[in-house]
Amino acid sequence: MAIFETITALFATIACIFSLFPQALGIYKETYEAQRPDEVLMNAVLIADIHADGDPVRDRNDNLRRLVADINASEEKLDAIAIAGDITNCGNIKEYINLKGILFAYNKSKNLIPAMGNHDSRATCVEEPYFDEGSELFRDFLRTQGIKTETNYYYKVVNGCYFIVLGTESMPDPYISDTQIEWVDSLLKEAAKTGMPCFIISHELLMGTHDDRGVPASRNLGEASEKLKAVVKKYADEGLTTVYVCGHLHRDFHEDTLVTVSDNFYSLLLPSALFTEDENEEYIPGLGVTAEVYKDSLVIRARNFNTYEWLEDYCWELPVNIK
Numbered sequence: 430m431a432i433f434e435t436i437t438a439l440f441a442t443i444a445c446i447f448s449l450f451p452q453a454l455g456i457y458k459e460t461y462e463a464q465r466p467d468e469v470l471m472n473a474v475l476i477a478d479i480h481a482d483g484d485p486v487r488d489r490n491d492n493l494r495r496l497v498a499d500i501n502a503s504e505e506k507l508d509a510i511a512i513a514g515d516i517t518n519c520g521n522i523k524e525y526i527n528l529k530g531i532l533f534a535y536n537k538s539k540n541l542i543p544a545m546g547n548h549d550s551r552a553t554c555v556e557e558p559y560f561d562e563g564s565e566l567f568r569d570f571l572r573t574q575g576i577k578t579e580t581n582y583y584y585k586v587v588n589g590c591y592f593i594v595l596g597t598e599s600m601p602d603p604y605i606s607d608t609q610i611e612w613v614d615s616l617l618k619e620a621a622k623t624g625m626p627c628f629i630i631s632h633e634l635l636m637g638t639h640d641d642r643g644v645p646a647s648r649n650l651g652e653a654s655e656k657l658k659a660v661v662k663k664y665a666d667e668g669l670t671t672v673y674v675c676g677h678l679h680r681d682f683h684e685d686t687l688v689t690v691s692d693n694f695y696s697l698l699l700p701s702a703l704f705t706e707d708e709n710e711e712y713i714p715g716l717g718v719t720a721e722v723y724k725d726s727l728v729i730r731a732r733n734f735n736t737y738e739w740l741e742d743y744c745w746e747l748p749v750n751i752k
Contacts (some may be wrong), residue, residue, distance in 0.1 A: 477676025
């Protein structure tokens with residue numbers, strides 16, 4: 430096993446070296462800017478379901494390299510990249526090694542903020558997850574990004590904005606304990622003191638949002654959904670703008686992409702950055718959004734990072750109450 434992992438690491442390193450050439454040649458340059466460049470307080474990208482593969486030369490990893498390259502081609506400093514789960518396809522060591530190589534080559538943001546998805550919990554390619562092993566590998570990956578946590582949930586504060594990352598505590602159905610919900614409550618209480626918008630990053634959606642009728646239990650947070658909604662609503666009623674960011678369903682952008690849960694509380698269902706199908710059942714790689722915080726608003730804009738195009742039909746401006 431050690432020899433196999435060494436060979437895998439060698440191939441990932443070679444792929445990483447080759448992936449540096451476009452940057453060295455100046456092929457990837459600034460391709461987009463914030464809506465109001467001189468006023469942006471926090472500039473982030475939100476994506477989901479990147480499904481990094483263990484084969485460094487597979488086409489999906491080429492799409493991932495292009496995605497990360499354009500994400501980091503913002504003319505303004507990119508403060509954070511948050512990924513709403515399924516950062517790997519099978520949750521094994523080969524995929525994490527390859528993902529780290531791609532990030533080393535292309536990621537300029539100091540704050541990579543990933544959540545664990547059901548694929549990350551597997552630690553293998555079979556359907557029955559090895560949850561403990563998958564969780565350990567996920568947390569090992571977090572440590573390489575400067576995030577030290579003993580649980581699958583954690584948080585980061587970026588330019589005053591709280592990024593609260595939920596993490597399932599068992600599988601196959603996701604489970605969020607009361608202890609974790611109380612932890613969210615304590616963080617929102619701190620966030621509310623500043624009024625800077627808050628992002629809750631989760632792989633699974635909240636039950637009852639995004640027209641999820643018929644969606645199986647493994648696709649949402651189940652009974653924990655109502656408890657979490659109540660906690661967030663408590664601070665939203667006091668003016669704290671909170672966006673719950675999720676993925677998992679691999680849906681294209683549509684009219685139900687961003688929904689209002691209550692005043693100042695929103696849920697954003699992201700497409701897969703790798704496996705989203707359009708109406709013609711053809712895959713569209715590279716989909717995600719930018720999130721720009723200003724003194725008077727939070728602007729969320731949809732973008733195809735692989736074709737360098739804004740999707741102008743999907744742009745939202747949310748109120749903020751910065752103190």
